[in-house]
Amino acid sequence: MAELIGNSAASIGNARNKKGDMSAVSMLSIGKAFGPEALNTIMALIGAKAVPADAICYGNVSHIPVAIAQALPLLITLLxxxxxxDDDVRKLHASGAIDTIINAASMLERRRNEVRLKDG
Known part of the structure; x- marks a missing residue:
């Protein structure tokens, strides 16, 4: 493994025995050598998981309608x-409403385009 990720066997042994830490570059080398999923134990420490760059991750979208519904009263009031x-834009930005709408629209646009490609 050490050779595969460009590290010394002693460094890997120290990390395994909790006598030392691996560098960020070494950690990324593990992901490169064994796939991003190999980093999931580490990523879980920050509440995340590693996936291939070309992965399509749209599993949990149930929060989108709720987030938009929460933004609507402010949108209606201000617009x-x-x-x-300018003040309306500042308030919408501060509330996160603009980013919520942009993120939802971007995801839906990507998915629409993917569906169109599949449908030919």
Whole structure:
């Protein structure tokens, strides 16, 4: 394993025996050598998981309608007067409403394009 990731056997042994830490570069080398899933134990420490760059991850989308529904009252209040002034934009940005809508729209656009490609 040490040779595969470009590290010394002693360094790997120290990490295995909890006598030393591996560098970030060594950790990334493990992902490169064994696939991103090999880093999931480490990624779990920050509440994440590693997946291949080309993976399509749309498993949990149930939060999207809720997030948009939570943003709607503020949108209606601020834009209901048919004006989008600087203060409105600042308030929408501070609430996260703009990012919520952009992220949902981007994901839906990507998925629509993927479906169109499949449908030919």
């Amino acid at each position: 209901g007067d048919n004006v989008c002034c």
